[in-house]
Amino acid sequence: MNASRRKIAAALSAAIACGGLAACAGSFDPATDASSPIAPRVQALVDANREYPRWTDFPRVDEPLPEPVAIAAQVNTLRVTGGALAGEVSRIDWQTTGDPAEFAAAVQARVDSVPVAPVTQETLDEIEDFVRRTRERGRAPPPVDRR
Known part of the structure; x- marks a missing residue:
């Protein structure tokens, strides 16, 4: 054989991946079950909202965008x-x-x-009782006498 095993494995992987993707393609266009009692209502809702959202539904921006100089000034202010603020934090x-014990007591x-x-x-x-019961349950049993 002239082809290496890697080339054959790559070709088989690509074929399997393409086959898997082709098998999933049908799930992106599901059909409504006609025998369902709510099928007409579902289909009507799907058809009514098929075009949503449209660009006309988004609010229009009428104010102009800020100038780059104004943005640069805001960035420099920040x-x-x-x-x-970093200077104030460094002074804390x-x-x-x-004494840690005195601090804890305070x-x-x-x-x-x-x-x-x-x-x-x-x-x-209740929390302390739960903790006590959980610790009792988590205690290891006594060792088994193997004599």
């Missing part, structure tokens, strides 16, 4: 304000320099100072 002290005190609705507390109790 760059300047972005740079200013993102790391806590104090945050817990702030959270505890906000009253909790009874429904919320019930929900939290």
Whole structure:
């Protein structure tokens, strides 16, 4: 044989792909089942909306497009304000320099100072109960004595 196996495999792949695409072509033009009781209504809706959407249905733009100079000015304004914002963000002290336990206690005190609705507390109790039950179910059984 003069043709290599790769060429034969490529030709077979192309033939199979073309055959698969040809088999799918009929599904893009489905016909309505005439025996269906709603077939006339479906066909009427399809025929009524076959041309939709048309260009006349879209709103017309009457205002002129902005000039490139105006767009460039807006882009430069965004760059300047972005740079200013980046400068402000860089001045923020993102790391806590104090004691982590003291910080956690302060945050817990702030959270505890906000009253909790009874429904919320019930929900939290339900969640904790669910977590407890899930952990119990996930515990491994005791090993089997193989003696």
